[in-house]
Each structure stands twice: as structure tokens, then as C-alpha cells.
Amino acid sequence: MTEKPVALIVLAAGQGSRMQSDLPKVLHRLGAVPLVGHALATGRRLEPETVVVVAGHGADQVRKAVAKLDPDARVALQEQQMGTAHAVLQALPLLEGFEGRVLVLYGDTPFIAEETLGMLASHPSDVIVLGFEAADPGRYGRLVTGPDGLERIVEYKDADEATRAIRLVNSGVLAADAATLREILPQIGNRNAAGEYYLTDLPGLARAAGLRVDVVTCDESETLGINTRAELAAAEAAFQARARAQALEDGVTLSDPATVWFALDSCIGRDAVIGQNVVFGPGVTVESGAEILPFCHLEGCHVSAGATVGPFARLRAGAELGADVHVGNFVEIKNSVLDEGVKVGHLTYLGDADVGEATNIGAGTVTCNYDGVSKHRTRIGAHAFIGSDTMLVAPVAVGARAMTGSGSVITEDVPDDALALGRARQVTKPGLAARLMQALRQKKGR
Known part of the structure; x- marks a missing residue:
């Protein structure tokens, strides 16, 4: 996407004390994934050669989360949180041998757009700072520009009234060539009240070294950072509003958009219909023409065209629904493959199962897949009929066109075309119910 190769450094070392949480700030969820996942997902669209996440507070937790979100990303450790420039320095050893453009992003700033990152990556200047026109500049650092690009970044406390009137402010995000970072970062000092090494000093030092420093701008909404629970809630509302609007634009029918909740990676096909109060967790694909009726929860699953x-x-992780499958009310599917035309109408649990095409699963069916130590698989052939309230004790197989009687406990494989009954013989005692009720009433004194 750019002339130069690209690397990403995502800063994710801060504690986030204002979140009032033991969880590292970047692991709080937005759109069903950790905050840091948003920066990683957007940055990956630039096809970077290397991605480095700088962890500090809760480093082990951050490392585990990053391994799931982006297995190819590397993690650098900032043992002491000594400022943003110090954090980038910790990442540089993992970029050894890389010669290209480095983008420095923040794990708690989830909304910066791919197009904005593309401008940073492709800009010809040596250092590029991302700025925005603030409706209320407040205490942001001001970006002072001139004919030769960005002249300086002035912190609010150091700014005179004329400078404070500037509405172009610093987002903190920047880009520079790897060689520039290696040369300039060691020159940054910590002669400030906090005794920290600030990345905002980089543009001034680069300019003093004769390098070209410029600004690219984005909409203020892209720069929203998350520091409190209230800001996280506001970000979730903004994310969901965008996701709903995009789904509608893509041709998805949302019966009541305000009640549908999406994840960062939700993939919903054109002409899919989504009912009220549907929640998508991570890893969901719903193909064109499928319908998700109200009050469903889906995660880690695939729903094919024509399915309802x-x-x-x-639907839980590993649920794969083929074309025209019907999954009804109060049904849970986990790590199971349902082939085309399968019907699972109601009150059923299918876990670790393979179900052949056009099979009917009766109400109350349960695959008993866990023995207390290991999970086991149930295999049901095509065009089978599983009677209501059947317990399938895995590992077990039911053949094609086979049937099970209602209320059966199936512990052995059932051949093709066979009928399996696994229940005790009914015993009927004429008149006994009436005599029992009479005795009970007498005992109670009624």
C-alpha cells in the first residue's frame, strides 16, 4: 500500500489508573475485543512487515491477549513506565534490520482510520505528526505550523494566549523512518516535572537536525482515547453506531438497529436479516440471505445462506451451520457441524457433534459430550431422525436414515436404517395413583 515497507509500534504499557481496574487498560473490551485489538486490526491493513506491542503493566496478560489477537505480533517489555519515548526505545531492538516507515500507535486509541494510517505511512517527510482540529482544544499540545511544515509542539502549560488560540492539536500518533528513530530517540531527555522521556520532543529534535517534519490531519472523532469507564462506554456507543450504519449501508436488514450489538470482526452478508436484541461476539460470519431471529447470541460461528x-x-465457538439449516428457540450449538437442511427445532444442546444433511433433531436432545476429563464427539448420519429427549452419550454414532425412540439413552453406535430404543419398559399399576393420593391426603389430615 506504500512505497516504503511499514512497521507498527503499538504502545500498550500503561496501567490506566483512572479505569479503577486491576485489568490493564488496553484489555478492556470494545466491540467484544480488547482495546488494543482495534489498533492491531487497523494497522494490519497496511500489511506491515513487523508489529511490536510494548507492554508494561500486566505484561503477561497483554502478551497472552496479543498472541490471540495477532499471533505474528511481537511484544517488547517496558519494565518501568518512563514515558512514551522510552516505550518506543524498548521496541527498537525488535525492529533490528528494518529500514522503512514506523508508525507509533496507542493501544487505547481505537478509532484511527485505515486511510489516516495510510497517509502517515506514505507521506514523504522524515517525521509526520497526526493532528486534528479540536472543537475544544482544552489542554492539548498545540501544533504550530509554518511554510516549512511543523515548527514545534507547544504544551498547553507552556503556551501563550496566541498559541492557546490554535485549534490544531497533537494526537500523539506519529510516523518516522526507522533510521530517524534510532538517531533521534536517544537524544530525548527527561528534564521535566515527571522525569519522563516524551515522544513529543521527537519532532523538535528532528527539525533541529535538518529533517523535514510535517502534520497530517484527521477528524477529531478518530483520536478518541479511552481513560475512564465513562469514556469506554461512550466509545462503545460510537462503535456500535458506526457498525450498525455500515451494516445497513451494506444491505443488511436490521429490524431494530439500536438493539443489535456487533463485534469488531462481525461479517454479515447482504440481504441477511437480523432481528431485535441480537448480540454478535467475536468471530461471527452470517452469509447473505440468512436470518437471525430476536434474542440470539452468536460467537465464533458460521451461518450459511438460507439458514435461520x-x-x-x-451459537458458540465452532458452530458451523450449512445452507437452509434451522436452529430454533432455546437451542445451543457448540463446536458442531450441521450439514445442509438440518432441523434442530427447540430445547436442545449439540456439543462436539457432526450432523448429516436433512436430519431432524427432536426437542430435548442432548449430546452428552463430556465425561469429566475429556470431550467426545457424536456423529449423526444424513436423513436421520432423533426422537425427542434423546441422550446421546459420546463417543457415539447414529447412522444414515436411522432413528432413535423418544426418551432413549443411546450409548452404543446405531447402524444405518436402524431404530434404537434405550429406555426402561413402562410398568402400569391400575388404580395405584388414586390410592396413593388418598393415603397422602389422610396423612396430611385433609
Whole structure:
């Protein structure tokens, strides 16, 4: 996407004390994924050669989360949080041998757009600072520009009235060539009240060294940083509003948009219909023409064209629904593959199962997949009929076109075309119910 190769450094070392949480700030969830996942996902669209996340507070937790979000990303440790420039210095050893443009992003700033990162990556200047026109500049650092680009960054406390009137402010995000970072970062000092090494000193030192420093701008909404629970809630509302608007623009029908909740990676096809109060966790794909009825929760699953889900259904990780599958109310599917035309109408749990095409699963069916130590798989052939209230004790297989009687406990494999009954013989005692009720009433004195 750019002339120069690109690397990303994502700063994620801060504690986030204002969140009032033991969890590192960048691991709080937005759009069903940790905050840092947003910066990683957007940055990956630039096809970077290397991604480095700088962790500090809760480093082990951050490392585990990053490994799930972006297995190819590397993690650098900032043992002492001594400022943003110090954090970038910790990442440089992991960029050894890299010669290209480095983008420095923040794990708590989730909304910077791909197009904005593309401008930073492709800009010809040596150092590029991302700025924005603030409606209320407040205490942001001001960006003072001139004919030769960015002249300086002036912190609010150091600014005179004329400078404070400037509305172009610093987002903190910047880009520079790797060689520039290696040369300039060691020159940054910590002669300030906090005794920290600030990345905002980089543009001034670069300019003093004769390098070209410039500004690119974005909309203020892209620069929203998360520091408190209230800001996280506001960011979630903004994320959901954008996701809903994008789904509608893409041709998805949302019966009541305000009640549908998306994840960062939700993929919903054109002409899909999504009912009220549907929640998408991470890793969901719904193909064109599928319908998700109200009050469903989906995560880590795939729903094929023509399938219907719900109402009140739950699809968990590994659920794969083929074309024209029907999953009804109060059905839970986990780590199971349902082939084309399978019907699972109601009140059923299918876990670790493979179900062949056009099979019918009766109400109350349960795959008993866990023995207390290991999970086991249930395999059901095509065009089978599983009677209501069947317990399938895995590992077990039911053949094609086979049937199970209602209320059966199936512990052995059932061949193709066979009927399996696994229940005790009914015993009927004429008149006994009436005699029992009479005895009970007498005992109670009624």
C-alpha cells in the first residue's frame, strides 16, 4: 500500500489508573475485543512487515491477549513506565534490520482510520505528526505550523494566549523512518516535572537536525482515547453506531438497529436479516440471505445462506451451520457441524457433534459430550431422525436414515436404517395413583 515497507509500534504499557481496574487498560473490551485489538486490526491493513506491542503493566496478560489477537505480533517489555519515548526505545531492538516507515500507535486509541494510517505511512517527510482540529482544544499540545511544515509542539502549560488560540492539536500518533528513530530517540531527555522521556520532543529534535517534519490531519472523532469507564462506554456507543450504519449501508436488514450489538470482526452478508436484541461476539460470519431471529447470541460461528437461527438461540465457538439449516428457540450449538437442511427445532444442546444433511433433531436432545476429563464427539448420519429427549452419550454414532425412540439413552453406535430404543419398559399399576393420593391426603389430615 506504500512505497516504503511499514512497521507498527503499538504502545500498550500503561496501567490506566483512572479505569479503577486491576485489568490493564488496553484489555478492556470494545466491540467484544480488547482495546488494543482495534489498533492491531487497523494497522494490519497496511500489511506491515513487523508489529511490536510494548507492554508494561500486566505484561503477561497483554502478551497472552496479543498472541490471540495477532499471533505474528511481537511484544517488547517496558519494565518501568518512563514515558512514551522510552516505550518506543524498548521496541527498537525488535525492529533490528528494518529500514522503512514506523508508525507509533496507542493501544487505547481505537478509532484511527485505515486511510489516516495510510497517509502517515506514505507521506514523504522524515517525521509526520497526526493532528486534528479540536472543537475544544482544552489542554492539548498545540501544533504550530509554518511554510516549512511543523515548527514545534507547544504544551498547553507552556503556551501563550496566541498559541492557546490554535485549534490544531497533537494526537500523539506519529510516523518516522526507522533510521530517524534510532538517531533521534536517544537524544530525548527527561528534564521535566515527571522525569519522563516524551515522544513529543521527537519532532523538535528532528527539525533541529535538518529533517523535514510535517502534520497530517484527521477528524477529531478518530483520536478518541479511552481513560475512564465513562469514556469506554461512550466509545462503545460510537462503535456500535458506526457498525450498525455500515451494516445497513451494506444491505443488511436490521429490524431494530439500536438493539443489535456487533463485534469488531462481525461479517454479515447482504440481504441477511437480523432481528431485535441480537448480540454478535467475536468471530461471527452470517452469509447473505440468512436470518437471525430476536434474542440470539452468536460467537465464533458460521451461518450459511438460507439458514435461520432463533429466537432465543445460542451459537458458540465452532458452530458451523450449512445452507437452509434451522436452529430454533432455546437451542445451543457448540463446536458442531450441521450439514445442509438440518432441523434442530427447540430445547436442545449439540456439543462436539457432526450432523448429516436433512436430519431432524427432536426437542430435548442432548449430546452428552463430556465425561469429566475429556470431550467426545457424536456423529449423526444424513436423513436421520432423533426422537425427542434423546441422550446421546459420546463417543457415539447414529447412522444414515436411522432413528432413535423418544426418551432413549443411546450409548452404543446405531447402524444405518436402524431404530434404537434405550429406555426402561413402562410398568402400569391400575388404580395405584388414586390410592396413593388418598393415603397422602389422610396423612396430611385433609
